[in-house]
Amino acid sequence: xxxxxxxxxxxxxxxxxxxxxxxxxxxxxxxxxxxxxxxxxxxxxxxxxxxxxxxxxxxxxxxxxxxxxxxxxxxxxxxxxxxxxxxxxxxxxxxxxxxxxxxxxxxxxxxxxxxxxxxxxxxxxxxxxxxxxxxxxxxxxxxxxxxxxxxxxxxxxxxxxxxxxxxxxxxxxxxxxxxxxxxxxxxxxxxxxxxxxxxxxxxxxxxxxxxxxxxxxxxxxxxxxxxxxxxxxxxxxxxxxxxxxxxxxxxxxxxxxxxxxxxxxxxxxxxxxxxxxxxxxxxxxxxxxxxxxxxxxxxxxxxxxxxxxxxxxxxxxxxxxxxxx
Amino acid sequence: xxxxxxxxxxxxxxxxxxxxxxxxxxxxxxxxxxxxxxxxxxxxxxxxxxxxxxxxxxxxxxxxxxxxxxxxxxxxxxxxxxxxxxxxxxxxxxxxxxxxxxxxxxxxxxxxxxxxxxxxxxxxxxxxxxxxxxxxxxxxxxxxxxxxxxxxxxxxxxxxxxxxxxxxxxxxxxxxxxxxxxxxxxxxxxxxxxxxxxxxxxxxxxxxxxxxxxxxxxxxxxxxxxxxxxxxxxxxxxxxxxxxxxxxxxxxxxxxxxxxxxxxxxxxxxxxxxxxxxxxxxxxxxxxxxxxxxxxxxxxxxxxxxxxxxxxxxxxxxxxxxxxx
Numbered sequence: 001x002x003x004x005x006x007x008x009x010x011x012x013x014x015x016x017x018x019x020x021x022x023x024x025x026x027x028x029x030x031x032x033x034x035x036x037x038x039x040x041x042x043x044x045x046x047x048x049x050x051x052x053x054x055x056x057x058x059x060x061x062x063x064x065x066x067x068x069x070x071x072x073x074x075x076x077x078x079x080x081x082x083x084x085x086x087x088x089x090x091x092x093x094x095x096x097x098x099x100x101x102x103x104x105x106x107x108x109x110x111x112x113x114x115x116x117x118x119x120x121x122x123x124x125x126x127x128x129x130x131x132x133x134x135x136x137x138x139x140x141x142x143x144x145x146x147x148x149x150x151x152x153x154x155x156x157x158x159x160x161x162x163x164x165x166x167x168x169x170x171x172x173x174x175x176x177x178x179x180x181x182x183x184x185x186x187x188x189x190x191x192x193x194x195x196x197x198x199x200x201x202x203x204x205x206x207x208x209x210x211x212x213x214x215x216x217x218x219x220x221x222x223x224x225x226x227x228x229x230x231x232x233x234x235x236x237x238x239x240x241x242x243x244x245x246x247x248x249x250x251x252x253x254x255x256x257x258x259x260x261x262x263x264x265x266x267x268x269x270x271x272x273x274x275x276x277x278x279x280x281x282x283x284x285x286x287x288x289x290x291x292x293x294x295x296x297x298x299x300x301x302x303x304x305x306x307x308x309x310x311x312x313x314x315x316x317x318x319x320x321x322x323x324x325x
Numbered sequence: 326x327x328x329x330x331x332x333x334x335x336x337x338x339x340x341x342x343x344x345x346x347x348x349x350x351x352x353x354x355x356x357x358x359x360x361x362x363x364x365x366x367x368x369x370x371x372x373x374x375x376x377x378x379x380x381x382x383x384x385x386x387x388x389x390x391x392x393x394x395x396x397x398x399x400x401x402x403x404x405x406x407x408x409x410x411x412x413x414x415x416x417x418x419x420x421x422x423x424x425x426x427x428x429x430x431x432x433x434x435x436x437x438x439x440x441x442x443x444x445x446x447x448x449x450x451x452x453x454x455x456x457x458x459x460x461x462x463x464x465x466x467x468x469x470x471x472x473x474x475x476x477x478x479x480x481x482x483x484x485x486x487x488x489x490x491x492x493x494x495x496x497x498x499x500x501x502x503x504x505x506x507x508x509x510x511x512x513x514x515x516x517x518x519x520x521x522x523x524x525x526x527x528x529x530x531x532x533x534x535x536x537x538x539x540x541x542x543x544x545x546x547x548x549x550x551x552x553x554x555x556x557x558x559x560x561x562x563x564x565x566x567x568x569x570x571x572x573x574x575x576x577x578x579x580x581x582x583x584x585x586x587x588x589x590x591x592x593x594x595x596x597x598x599x600x601x602x603x604x605x606x607x608x609x610x611x612x613x614x615x616x617x618x619x620x621x622x623x624x625x626x627x628x629x630x631x632x633x634x635x636x637x638x639x640x641x642x643x644x645x646x647x648x649x650x
Contacts, residue, residue: 153641154631154632154633157632158632159631159633163642188628191591191594191641193596193640194594194640194641194642197642198642218624220628220631221584221587221590221591222549222594222624225552225553228517228550228553232557259546262546262547265546266517266546269516269518269519269547270516270517270518271518298546299544299547299581303513303544303545307480307482308483315518315519316478316485317485317486317488317522317523
C-alpha cells in the first residue's frame with residue numbers, strides 16, 4: 001500500500017458505501033453510489049470500501065457491488081476495497097478487480113454464527129481457499145487480503161471477549177496466509193485503554209506490520225477518542241463512514257461508524273496529512289443525503305469549520321505556539 | 326480540594342445546571358433543579374456548578390442561584406461551585422456559601438466585550454477586588470477561586486487565539502491571586518494536539534498545580550478525544566453536562582458541552598475511579614428530561630451499557646488481558 005500512503009500520514013478508509021448502506025433498508029441507485037465514490041475520491045479520499053460480495057438476496061442494497069468495483073477501479077489513485085464473506089465472494093471481488101479484499105471473522109463465535117452463519121473453523125477453511133486462489137494469480141493482480149477481527153472489543157451476545165482470544169485468532173489468520181489483520185469494534189464497546197492494550201498484544205504476537213488499521217464505531221460516543229489512542233501507538237489507517245452512515249445490522253443497538261467528516265477534521269486540525277480537502281468532503285454529503293435522507297449526522301458538518309481555519313496546515317493553533325517564538 | 330478527590334482518580338464536574346440551563350430559554354423550576362442536583366450527587370458526582378451570579382434580567386433561568394447554592398451546600402460531600410462575572414457576583418456566591426467560584430475571562434478580547442461586556446483590564450480589576458474580598462474572610466469560609474480562560478482554543482469572532490496570549494493571561498490571573506486557572510474550549514475549536522501543547526505551555530508558565538482541569542465542548546465531535554489528550558498529560562478534573570445540555574449562548578454555533586454520561590462511561594471503562602454509579606447517573610436524565618424535553622442527547626444513554634458491563638472495575642476487557650495470565 002505504499003502508493004496509497006504517498007504524501008500522507010494517515011489513510012482514511014471510507015466504508016460508507018459498504019458498512020453504511022448495508023444497514024439501511026432503502027437501496028441507493030448505482031448511479032448515486034458512483035457519484036458518491038467519485039466525489040469522495042475527488043475530495044482526496046484514497047481508499048473506499050465500495051461494497052460486499054454477499055448474495056443479493058441477503059443484502060439487496062449491495063447487489064451491484066461488482067459493477068461498483070469495476071467503476072471505482074477507473075478512478076485514478078483510488079484503492080478499491082470490498083468485503084467478502086467466503087471464497088465465492090473473493091472470486092467475485094477479484095474478478096471485478098478489487099485492490100483489497102477483507103473477510104470478517106467475529107471473534108465471538110456466537111456472533112460469527114449469527115452474522116456469517118459459520119463456525120470459526122468454517123471461516124478458516126474459506127480463508128485457506130481464498131489464500132490458495134490468490135497464490136494462483138499472477139503477482140500483478142493479487143489483491144491485498146485482510147482478515148478482520150470483528151467483535152474484538154466485546155460482543156452484544158456474549159459480552160466480554162477475552163483479549164487472549166482475539167490474539168489467538170489474529171495469529172491463526174496470519175498463519176493461514178492473510179496479509180494483515182484488521183481490528184474492528186463492531187459493537188461500539190471499546191475504550192481507549194482497551195484499544196492500546198489490544199493493539200500492543202496483537203503486535204507482540206504477529207508483528208507490527210500485520211496490523212496497521214482499526215475500525216471503530218461511535219456507538220457510545222468514544223469513537224474519536226479510540227482513534228486517538230490508536231493514533232498514539234502509531235496505527236495509520238482508520239475506517240469511517242460519511243455522515244456516520246450505518247453500522248452492523250446483525251448487532252442490535254450497535255450501529256454507528258465514526259463520522260468521516262469529524263475524523264478528517266480531527267486529523268487535519270492536529271496537523272496530520274490525510275490528503276483530503278475538508279470543504280470538498282463536506283459537499284459530498286449532498287449526494288448521499290439526496291439518496292438516503294435522515295440517515296446522516298456529524299458534528300463538524302453541523303457546526304462548520306472554525307473561523308479562519310486553514311486546511312492541510314501544520315495544525316490549528318500551532319502557528320502561534322510559544323515554542324515558535 | 327483534597328477531600329473531593331479522596332478515593333477517586335478523576336473529578337467529573339457537572340456544569341449542566343449552570344452552563345446547560347443558561348443556554349436554554351425555558352426556565353427550570355427551583356424544585357426541579359434541586360431534585361437534579363440531589364440525584365446527581367446521590368449518583369456519586371462530587372462537584373456541581375449549580376448556577377451563575379449574574380443579573381436575573383440577563384439570565385432569568387439562573388435567577389434562583391443563591392437559593393440553589395444554599396440548598397446544594399446541605400448535601401454531604403458535594404463541592405458546590407458557582408460562576409461569577411464580577412465582584413458583586415462573588416459577594417453573592419460567598420454569601421450563599423459556594424465552595425468554589427469561577428470567573429470567566431475570554432482570552433479573545435472581542436469575545437470578552439460581547440460576553441462579559443468588559444475589556445481585559447476591567448476583568449482584571451474585578452479579579453483584584455474579589456481576591457481582596459476573599460483575603461478579608463476567615464480562612465474557613467474562603468472559597469477556591471478559579472479564573473477560567475475562555476475561548477482559549479479559538480474564537481468565533483477573532484478565529485485563531487495565539488497560545489502565547491493564553492499563557493500571558495494565565496500568568497496574569499495567577500499573579501492577581503487566583504488559586505487556579507481553568508482552560509475552556511468555549512467554541513469547540515480544540516483538537517487533541519492543541520490541548521496537549523496548551524496545557525504544557527501553561528504548566529511551564531504557572532506551575533502544574535495551577536491548572537488541573539479542562540472544560541471542553543463537543544461542537545465538532547472531538548470532545549472526548551480532547552479529554553483523552555488532557556488525561557494523558559495528567560489533568561484530573563473534567564467539566565461536562567448531563568445529556569450534553571447547553572453551551573455558550575454568546576458564541577454562535579458553539580453550543581455543546583461534552584455529555585456527562587459518555588464521559589463517565591469512558592473513564593469508568595478505562596478503569597479510572599470517578600466514584601460515580603453509571604446506572605444511577607443514567608436515571609438522573611429522567612428528572613432533567615421532564616423539565617426540559619428535547620434538549621438532551623448522549624450516545625451511551627441511547628446505546629445502553631455493554632452487555633455484562635461491570636462498573637467501577639479495573640477496566641473493560643482488562644480482566645482477560647494476556648498479561649494477566
